[in-house]
Amino acid sequence: MERYYQPEIECASREQIKAWQDERLVKQVRHVWDNVPYYRKKMEEKGLTPDDIKSTDDLYKLPFVTKADLREAYPYGLVAKPLKDCVRIQSTSGTTGKRVVAFYTQHDIDLWEDCCARAIVAAGGTDEDVCQVSYGYGLFTGGPGLNGGSHKVGCLTIPTSSGNTERQIMFIRDLNATILCCTPSYAAYIGETMKEMGLTPDQIPLKAGIFGAEAWSEAMRQDIQNTLGIKAYDIYGLTELSGPGVAFECSAQSGMHINEDHFIAEIIDPETGEVLPEGSKGELVFTSITKEAFPLLRYRTRDICMLTREKCSCGRTHVKMCKPMGRSDDMLIIRGVNVFPSQIETVLLNHGYPANYQIIVDRVKSTDTLDVQVEMTPEMFTDNLGEIDRRQKELVDGLRSMLGLAAKVTLVAPKSIVRSEGKAVRVIDKRKI
Amino acid sequence: MNIKQISVFLENKPGALYAMTGVLAQNQVDLRALSVAETKDFGIVRMIADDVYKATTVLKEAGYIHSITPVLGVAIADVPGGLNRVLQVLTDAKVNVEYMYAFLGGKKADHAYMVFRVENNEAATAALAARGIKTVEQEEMDTL
Numbered sequence: 001m002e003r004y005y006q007p008e009i010e011c012a013s014r015e016q017i018k019a020w021q022d023e024r025l026v027k028q029v030r031h032v033w034d035n036v037p038y039y040r041k042k043m044e045e046k047g048l049t050p051d052d053i054k055s056t057d058d059l060y061k062l063p064f065v066t067k068a069d070l071r072e073a074y075p076y077g078l079v080a081k082p083l084k085d086c087v088r089i090q091s092t093s094g095t096t097g098k099r100v101v102a103f104y105t106q107h108d109i110d111l112w113e114d115c116c117a118r119a120i121v122a123a124g125g126t127d128e129d130v131c132q133v134s135y136g137y138g139l140f141t142g143g144p145g146l147n148g149g150s151h152k153v154g155c156l157t158i159p160t161s162s163g164n165t166e167r168q169i170m171f172i173r174d175l176n177a178t179i180l181c182c183t184p185s186y187a188a189y190i191g192e193t194m195k196e197m198g199l200t201p202d203q204i205p206l207k208a209g210i211f212g213a214e215a216w217s218e219a220m221r222q223d224i225q226n227t228l229g230i231k232a233y234d235i236y237g238l239t240e241l242s243g244p245g246v247a248f249e250c251s252a253q254s255g256m257h258i259n260e261d262h263f264i265a266e267i268i269d270p271e272t273g274e275v276l277p278e279g280s281k282g283e284l285v286f287t288s289i290t291k292e293a294f295p296l297l298r299y300r301t302r303d304i305c306m307l308t309r310e311k312c313s314c315g316r317t318h319v320k321m322c323k324p325m326g327r328s329d330d331m332l333i334i335r336g337v338n339v340f341p342s343q344i345e346t347v348l349l350n351h352g353y354p355a356n357y358q359i360i361v362d363r364v365k366s367t368d369t370l371d372v373q374v375e376m377t378p379e380m381f382t383d384n385l386g387e388i389d390r391r392q393k394e395l396v397d398g399l400r401s402m403l404g405l406a407a408k409v410t411l412v413a414p415k416s417i418v419r420s421e422g423k424a425v426r427v428i429d430k431r432k433i
Numbered sequence: 434m435n436i437k438q439i440s441v442f443l444e445n446k447p448g449a450l451y452a453m454t455g456v457l458a459q460n461q462v463d464l465r466a467l468s469v470a471e472t473k474d475f476g477i478v479r480m481i482a483d484d485v486y487k488a489t490t491v492l493k494e495a496g497y498i499h500s501i502t503p504v505l506g507v508a509i510a511d512v513p514g515g516l517n518r519v520l521q522v523l524t525d526a527k528v529n530v531e532y533m534y535a536f537l538g539g540k541k542a543d544h545a546y547m548v549f550r551v552e553n554n555e556a557a558t559a560a561l562a563a564r565g566i567k568t569v570e571q572e573e574m575d576t577l
Contacts, residue, residue, distance in 0.1 A: 378498050382500060383479065383500050385472065412474075413444045413449075413497075414496055414497075
C-alpha cells in the first residue's frame with residue numbers, strides 16, 4: 001500500500017493546490033517587493049507592482065531570474081530576510097566566477113526537510129528503516145537535505161557522506177542499511193564494488209535507493225536495481241530553490257512529482273521565454289512560493305523537460321516532471337558537479353596553453369569521465385618528457401581546483417581537434433543517458 | 434662540439450610515426466639515428482638527420498611541432514666494454530646522462546656510435562676528449 005509523509009498535501013485536489021499556489025504567490029511577490037530592491041527594480045522595469053499579480057494566472061507577467069542574476073546579486077542581493085533570521089547557507093558546486101549562495105531560515109530548512117521526507121516515504125521509508133546518506137555533506141545540499149528528511153521520517157540515519165567505498169559497504173552490511181541516498185553513479189560504483197567482493201543482491205540488506213544530482217538513464221536504473229537488489233528512485237532539486245526534494249519519484253517510477261505546495265513549475269520556450277502548454281518540451285522554470293530567506297520568482301533552470309498532470313497510480317496529485325532531457329546552455333553535469341567549458345578555457349589560458357581544446361565526457365563503468373584534450377604548441381613543446389609531464393600535472397591540478405573535479409589532460413597534435421566551419425567543436429558528450 | 438637532434442611531438446596512435454617518416458622520405462631526408470620516448474598518449478621522436486635544415490623545414494610545413502636539442506655523438510670502439518668505458522668517463526666527470534640511443538654507423542665498421550643527451554655538453558666533450566674518445570660533428574652526418 002502506498003504511504004505518504006503528508007497525505008493531505010501530497011494527495012490534495014487540483015483545486016486545493018491551485019488555491020495554495022494563488023495565495024502563496026501573491027504573498028511571495030509582496031514579500032520580495034518589500035524586502036529585495038533587486039526584485040523591485042526588475043518588476044518596476046516591466047511596469048509591474050504587486051497588485052498586478054492576483055493569482056498564478058498572472059505569473060507569466062513576472063520577469064525571469066537567471067543564474068546571471070544570482071551571480072550579480074552575490075552574496076546578499078536576493079536575501080529577503082534580515083541575516084539575524086537566517087540560520088544556514090548552502091552553495092552550488094559550479095564555480096564559474098562567483099558561486100551561488102542560498103540562504104535559509106529555520107522555517108525554510110523545515111520545509112526543505114519535509115520535501116526530502118516525502119521522497120523517502122515515497123521510496124518506502126518508515127521509522128523502521130536505516131537510511132545511509134552517502135551524498136556529500138557540507139556546502140553541497142545533497143547530504144544535509146536527505147539527512148534532515150531521514151530524521152523527519154524517523155529513520156536511523158547513517159551520515160557517511162561520500163567516499164571511502166569500503167567503509168560505506170561495511171556500514172550497509174553491519175548496520176543493515178535499508179535505504180541508500182547518493183548520486184546514481186556512486187550507487188553504481190558501490191554496486192560494482194560489492195559484486196567484486198562476491199556479494200549477491202540477497203546478501204545486501206538495502207531495499208531502496210534515492211539517487212539524484214545528475215542525469216541517469218533507465219538502463220542505469222535497471223543496472224543499479226539488479227546489482228543491489230533494490231528499487232531505485234530519482235530525486236530532483238537545485239540549491240537555488242532549496243536542494244534535493246523539489247521533485248521526487250513515487251512507486252510508479254515514471255517521473256517525479258513536483259512539490260507544488262512549495263514550487264510552481266512552468267515550461268517555457270528557451271528562445272522566446274513564452275510559456276508553453278502542458279505536455280510541451282521546453283525549459284523548466286520554478287517559482288518558490290514558501291521560501292522566506294531566498295525566494296526566487298520564475299527561476300530559469302536551463303533544464304529541458306516536460307510536465308504531465310496525468311493521474312498517477314500512486315495517488316499523488318502533484319504534477320510530474322520527466323527526467324531532464326538536456327540543457328539549454330552549455331553547462332555539463334559531471335559526477336554531480338556543474339562544469340562550464342569556459343571554466344576549462346580559463347584554466348588553460350592561465351597555464352599558457354592556447355584555447356585549442358576539446359572536452360570529452362564519457363561514462364565508464366557508470367562513472368563520468370572528463371578528458372580535456374589540448375593541442376600542443378611550439379611554445380609548450382620541449383624535448384624533455386619530465387618537463388611536459390610536470391606541466392601536464394600542473395594543468396590537472398589547476399582544473400581540479402577550478403572545477404572541484406578530477407580531469408584527465410591529453411596533449412594532442414596541432415590542428416587535430418575537429419573544427420567545423422572553422423569553429424572547434426568544444427564538447428563531445430559520449431554518455432548515453 | 435655536438436650534433437643537432439630534432440625532437441618531434443607525435444600522438445601515440447597507429448600511423449602517426451608512419452605519416453612523419455613519409456614526409457621525410459618524400460623529401461629525401463636520410464636519418465642516421467632515431468629513438469622514441471613515449472607516454473600513454475603521446476611520444477617524442479628524437480632523431481639525427483643528415484640535413485637538419487631541410488628536415489625541420491619540411492616537418493614544419495607539414496604541421497609538426499619540433500625542437501632542436503644539442504646532443505653528443507660519440508664514437509665507441511665496437512668491442513666488449515666499449516660503451517662501459519665511455520660511461521666510466523662520464524661518471525668520473527660527474528656528468529648525468531638523461532638518455533641515449535644507438536646510431537647507424539654502417540659505413541665505417543670499426544666503430545659503433547651513440548647519441549648522448551647529457552646535462553653539460555662541454556664538460557662531457559672535454560672529459561671524453563681527454564681520454565681519447567671521439568665525438569662526431571653535425572657535418573660528418575652524411576659521411577659516417
